[in-house]
Amino acid sequence: MTDDTQGGAGEAEAAQTETGGIASVGPLYGRHTSVEQTVGGGVLVSIGALLLGMLLAALDQTIVSTALPTIVSDLGGLQHLSWVVTAYLLASTAATPLWGKLGDQYGRKKLFQAAIVIFLIGSALCGMAENMSELIAFRALQGLGGGGLIVLSMAIVGDIVPPRERGRYQGLFGAVFGTTSVLGPLLGGLLTQHLSWRWVFYVNLPVGIVALAVIATVLRIPHKRARHVIDYLGTFLIASVATCLVLVASLGGTTWSWGSPQIIGLAVAAAVLLAAFVLVEQGAAEPVIPLRLFRVRTFTLSAVISFIVGFAMFGAMTYLPTFLQVVHGITPTMSGVHMLPMVFGMLLSTTGSGQIVSRTGRWKVFPVAGTGITTIGLLLLHKLDEFSGNAEMSFSFFVFGVGLGLVIQVLVLIVQNAVGYEDLGVATSGATFFRSIGASFGVAIFGTLFASSLGHNLVQALAGSRLPAAVTPGSLEADPRGVVALPVTVRPAVLHAFSDSITDVFLYAAPVALLGFVLAWFLREDKLRGSVTAPDGTETLASNPVERSSYDEVCRALSLLGSREGRRQVYEKITARAGYDLLPAASWLLLRIKKYGWAEPGMLAERSMVPLTVILDAGRQLEERQLARREGLDLILTEEGREVADRLAQAREESMAELLGDWWGPDRPTDLIRLVRELNTELCGSDAERPQGV
Known part of the structure; x- marks a missing residue:
């Protein structure tokens, strides 16, 4: 219990x-x-x-x-x-x-x-x-x-x-x-x-x-x-490495100079901690990131590209509201409205790319196009200034969002396809882990570049201006709302300083996205397993890594396929596989009676939403073939009907197992066998597979 x-x-x-x-x-x-x-x-x-x-x-x-x-x-x-x-x-x-x-x-x-x-x-x-x-x-x-x-x-x-x-x-x-x-x-x-x-x-x-x-x-x-043998030390070490590197990125050149003892010390500490992490993971029973995954080229390339995507995505999402509110004087509420084209572009391309890939099996075009369009989007964001109109900003935001969406979902999908079943869960969490770390770096580095250039630009903008003693570059950095109180002769130059400081960050980020574009060409387009389906939003849009077992990942995919693929096509397929010429609805009804012991056509039509005529035709065929008999209003299986139903159920199980590809090999784990059998038992003859077309 x-x-x-x-x-x-x-x-x-x-x-x-x-x-x-x-x-x-x-x-x-x-x-x-x-x-x-x-x-x-x-x-x-x-x-x-x-x-x-x-x-x-x-x-x-x-x-x-x-x-x-x-x-x-x-x-x-x-x-x-x-x-x-x-x-x-x-x-x-x-x-x-x-x-x-x-x-x-x-x-x-x-x-x-x-x-x-x-x-x-x-x-x-x-x-x-x-x-x-x-x-x-x-x-x-x-x-x-x-x-x-x-x-x-x-x-x-x-x-x-x-x-x-x-x-x-x-x-x-x-x-x-x-x-x-x-x-x-x-x-x-x-x-x-x-x-x-x-x-x-x-x-x-x-x-x-x-x-x-x-x-x-x-x-x-x-x-x-x-x-579980929980890898506390490995978790602490990788978190410490990330923290040290982010501190270097965010404090170097601003709080401390790049050659300062503090920055050098943080960089050395990161290197030492990384070496310790590698040693610890080699001996860990359940490592946070199994190092063997990096021997899989697709995983390594996808991890780097995921890092780049997280870098660009969260870095831009953090600083675009500042651009809108400070440079364009837009209210916080309307800045959220102005961000919607980017969000809609990302959701549209994320959903579309994942569905197309899982149905066609072709995927390489999406990370290549996605990273390329993301680079173009960053360059468009760089071109924005205080005079940009709503249409220009919306278009730039939309292009940037489309680029991100084309790549983030596909990266998870191809990582899942590239590894064995035993590594499915940790490979998925590993790919999303690198996106999360990339997001941390992106926000920190965008912030460093913005803060370091803003101070310089504000000094230039205010040079020679007669202003109250309280108005200084430092005061404007501390409280950007002070811009609206500046004299009209000075305000345009200050707004331009803020605009350049933010949009220059996108220019610096463009080469990073371009690196992702180059790396995407080296991805090898392996054939997708039938069970690899588009991952959900928790695996693509969440800021922190997903953490699900291999069993959970396969369960999610097969349950989606079971309900999506089901209905008429699946029963045509398994009926032919079992060697019978029954109507698809008759096979469904046969398995349903096997599952529940009986079926009453009128009640079944009402509760399953399958047309009564379809059920009556199916029941008539079962009676004519002596696969079912009447007891009052109910249909009950005959001995021959039970044999046919067993063969149909076996064909359904074989059909589902085929989706797993090489995961369903001679050494397949018992939990995978149990999952296929349990799903098969639940799906055969269920409402999820009622034979009404797709």
Whole structure:
């Protein structure tokens, strides 16, 4: 039994399968019960609470961007703006693998509740911060909890939802990221403009408290302890390496000169820690990033390109609101609106590229085109200035977003295709890990370049001007809102200084994106396995790495394929494979009767939404072939019908196994065999595969 199961839970909550269990499920199809074994109301409420938890973490990576200029003006320290984002990214990235494995060992419900509490405490403290140092520290605490919210909410879905339904429900969680990409900047702007930037953080509190209360009272998780040898040292070392390098990138040339003892010391420390990390990972039982993955060329190239994509994506998303609000005088709310073309371009190309690749099997054109268009997008952003119109800015934002979207989803997909089943989970988390680290570097380096050039440009802009003693380059850096109070004779030069300082950053980033374009040409276009499907939003749009096992990745893909590929085509295929000439609907009905013991055509038509004429034709054929007989209104299988149904079920299983390609080899693991059989049992004759065309 589970340490998460509380007293009063019924037998349905305790009953579970070996592969994860189902809490609070409806009864099997009987004469007066539902058509399917369905997810019960308690689980749906729990899913809603998990979605709220996911919403908190997803929203926090976009809602802050439009508030950053106001935060800097209020707390001062424009040169530290990047760390408001970077602290969160680094903390959540480092914490993600630990949350996943600790949840396996000690129970995901308790850990998920702890993650929410940590996130809410961090949010409350961020809202109360009195200076930038406090805000940065509290953002790191918030990121620590945010990493757990994403990884544990996805893992809990696997605990409470049967394998057949997981793809659909995990798709909902992925959709949260797409939604927050649109709503985050808008909501951040609204709260900042009409309440205070502090409400960007306070808004998490009521949502989190509701999620916490629902999870405490409703969520029941069938849980089997899974022991892990957690790589604490490896996690600490890689996080330390990333932190040292980001500190070098963000403090070098600004706070300290590049040749200062501090910067040299940080660089040396990063090199020593990296060497120690490599040594530790070679002997780790469950390494954070197995070094053998770097022997796979596709993984290595994809990791580097993922780093570059994260670098460009989050760097630009952090500083574009500052350009809009300071240079163009746009309100925080409207800056969120102006960001929408980039978001829509990214979502459109992300969705389109992933679907096209998973259906055609051809993918190389997308990372090549994506990195190329991203480079062009950065050059277009560089051309913007204080005189640029809305149409020009929207077009530049859209092109940049399209470029990013073309590549981010495909990179995850091809990494999954390039490795063996045993490395599927860690390869996916590894690729997304490098995107997260790239995001940290992008925000930090963009910030360094911006801060170092802004001071110089402001000195030039204000040279020779007669201004109040309180107005200095330093005061404008600390509070950009001071620009509006400048005399009209000076203001244009200052706005131009801000504009050049921000847009020059995109010019410096363009060669990095161009490097990704060059590397993309060296990717080898291997044939895709049938089970490799477009990854969801949690794997492509999240700022922190995904952390799912190989089993979970295959389960998601097969459950999606089972419901998408199903219906008429799959029954035509398995009927031919089994050597019969039955109607597709007859094969479906035969398997359905095998599954539930009987079928009454009228009731089945009403509850499964398959036309009654289709079911009657199928039933008539079964009776004519003596595969089923009547008992009153019900159809019951004959002995010959059971044999045919068994052969059809075997053909369905073989068809599903074929999708796994070389993962379904002679040495295939037992959990993969169990998954295919369980999904086959759930899908055969189910509503998910009712034979009504596609």
